Amino acid sequence: MQAQLEHANFTVSDPQATAAWLCEIFGWHIRWQGPAMQTGHTVHVGTDSGYLALFSPGTPDAGAQSSYQTVGGLNHVAVTVPDLTEAEARVKRAGFSPKNHADYEPGKRFYFHDHDGIEFEVVSYAA
Known part of the structure; x- marks a missing residue:
């Protein structure tokens, strides 16, 4: 058995705006969007076989450090x-x-x- 990556989920400031430019640049489509945890909103954007889940809790905190220096950073x-x-x-x-x-x-x-x-x-x- 070989696993296939289905999606990655990360926090953005504006899921709809990020999804729009991802669709424009990469030819993707919005697969789903709706309410999410913490009174947030999520947009799933990608292809039929994989996607990015773009989450916003409403008012996200700005990152403080370089992701390359943070364990677990994207x-x-x-x-x-x-x-x-x-x-x-x-x-x-x-x-x-x-x-x-x-x-x-x-x-x-x-x-x-x-x-x-x-x-x-x-x-x-x-x-």
């Missing part, structure tokens, strides 16, 4: 795309700044931070 979310150039253009149109471009086996990639400081890695394994 370091980045990686997404594969068929066309890295097109994905980078979409990231820029959404108002984000791509950085840390790298070309090493087995693929090419870049990173960007969203409005909540969450780092995304965009990678393509296309030849």
Whole structure:
């Protein structure tokens, strides 16, 4: 038996706004949204086989430390795309700044931070 990742759940300041740009950049769709614990709201956005659960308790606390220095911290979310150039253009149109471009086996990639400081890695394994 081999397990498959179904979803990751993390806190954002505005689940609807984050879901909107994720749909715009990556071609995803909203799978579900509704009330969540602590009088919060959650939006599930992704594909039919996997998604990100975007949670907000209403008034989230701002993170104080780098996730790379915090045990249990979210370091980045990686997404594969068929066309890295097109994905980078979409990231820029959404108002984000791509950085840390790298070309090493087995693929090419870049990173960007969203409005909540969450780092995304965009990678393509296309030849």
